[in-house]
């Protein structure tokens with residue numbers, strides 16, 4: 329129905345406009361991942377490279393041997409990080425992490441709408457509630473995808489190994505994942521009426537999810553119990569696919585490829601979105 | 616179809632609390648109808664049911680011929696509403712708040728733009744069109760909300776305490792808009808208020824509501840004529856309920872409790888000497904006496920034994936909504 333489309337666009341416009349009208353906050357959302365990228369990326373980057381390996385006493389007498397060891401170490405690191413330097417590896421993960429965190433946080437604004445009353449304005453409009461909340465989620469996801477893209481573009485200062493022509497494809501994956509994570513944020517925020525409760529859950533949930541997704545280190549070198557959890561983390565597939573497109577090689581478990589990633593992400597997002605719609609309908613029906 | 620809103624036996628319970636307890640009313644097309652009552656009377660709850668935000672526990676409500684439960688979307692198209700609590704997006708400009716509202720109601724393009732400009736001009740916010748709402752004063756926000764509620768040209772305008780928390784000047788301005796709308800548009804206005812002067816000034820008909828029930832309904836004149844011409848209030852030092860038979864010369868006598876008695880008479884200045892005499896003859900003492908031309912406040916006092924202004928204690932617009940959702 330065209331009136332539903334109008335309502336969807338109205339909500340989308342609102343989310344984008346809010347983001348744009350708070351430009352100073354936009355800088356903040358980019359600054360945080362940038363700090364991770366620069367310090368963690370460059371800091372660890374030096375360790376994961378044969379350049380900085382000190383001379384082993386005695387080995388310098390046999391230059392050929394030293395060269396072989398150096399090569400072996402280099403190739404080990406390259407293999408671990410998908411054929412690229414650690415900075416490149418991590419930067420691609422951070423791009424996804426930015427979208428993930430941003431999506432979750434945008435769930436908070438549902439609480440604010442509730443508290444500051446704008447919600448009522450949308451509820452008396454002649455548009456289905458499912459459309460209202462979907463418009464919101466899509467708008468927020470566009471915002472987080474844009475933030476993620478800014479990170480990718482900024483990261484080209486740190487690395488020249490990214491396949492720039494694949495950025496749009498990678499961003500399509502980021503967008504799909506963002507829809508899912510924003511939906512989850514909405515579901516959570518509707519469960520908690522107080523901000524404190526929500527903040528706590530967000531912190532307790534997001535950090536472990538980030539660490540168990542392969543943002544900072546490959547999933548394949550994790551302990552078995554962590555690997556087992558990683559498999560159920562949708563973020564893993566977002567990180568894997570985005571890295572696949574931006575770097576050109578696969579750094580996950582054997583069954584992972586852009587198609588399985590896409591299927592899993594689509595499944596996750598569909599489920600999360602319908603949960604969000606359900607939660608929203610229920611929360612606004614009241615008593 | 617001259618009744619545009621029909622409410623029949625409406626009941627709304629929140630758990631054990633009965634917020635609306637059997638309300639029936641009919642609002643005629645084109646009139647200004649005011650629900651007058653103190654805090655907690657159930658005015659907002661009634662409004663929220665009429666505007667499809669709440670589901671009734673029982674009873675029937677139809678708006679412009681559509682049932683609020685069965686065809687909420689049809690009802691929503693017909694109404695524009697200004698909520699008691701603020702419902703603007705403070706981070707956005709006045710224009711954007713209007714624009715988003717327009718899009719939500721299917722307006723677009725040049726037509727939408729022109730309507731926004733015209734309405735912002737009407738409520739004297741032209742100079743603040745592109746300022747963020749967070750920099751607006753309380754009165755300006757209220758005016759923006761009124762402009763927004765008119766954007767999609769609703770048949771029915773619902774105003775829930777339109778002047779709550781505003782200074783006298785801002786109140787006067789909003790009264791002006793309401794009068795203007797009534798005169799210039801073919802619109803029905805349903806408003807709630809706990810200011811009796813507001814109801815008396817603006818409404819064609821008033822329903823007095825208290826504790827979930829409508830106690831009386833009619834024009835302000837009709838309601839006041841329930842009390843006759845003048846009302847005398849006498850407070851005696853003796854709280855003996857059975858004093859009314861002393862005052863058989865008055866049109867009516869009612870004990871309001873605490874020794875306070877309400878006497879309805881044709882002419883207070885003539886009746887007062889007789890009241891004093893009767894009290895003295897019976898060896899009682901008057902601690903307080905006053906008489907008034909009845910206003911809606913006296914009508915409320917007559918109906919409930921409480922003053923409307925007492926129950927409507929200081930009440931300002933809360934920054935955060937009081938309730939969880941609505």
Ligand SMILES: Nc1ncnc2c1ncn2[C@@H]1O[C@H](COP(=O)(O)OP(=O)(O)OP(=O)(O)O)[C@@H](O)[C@H]1O
Nearest residue numbers: 629634652653654655656657658659660661809938
């Ligand atoms: N969502 C809710 N949950 C529980 N109780 C509620 C809810 N909404 C209203 N109530 C209760 O219902 C009663 C009627 O409230 P309502 O807001 O309709 O009164 P009102 O006439 O609008 O008063 P006011 O002048 O304060 O706005 C009050 O006792 C209130 O506490």
Ligand SMILES: [Mg+2]
Nearest residue numbers: 658659660699
């Ligand atoms: Mg109210």
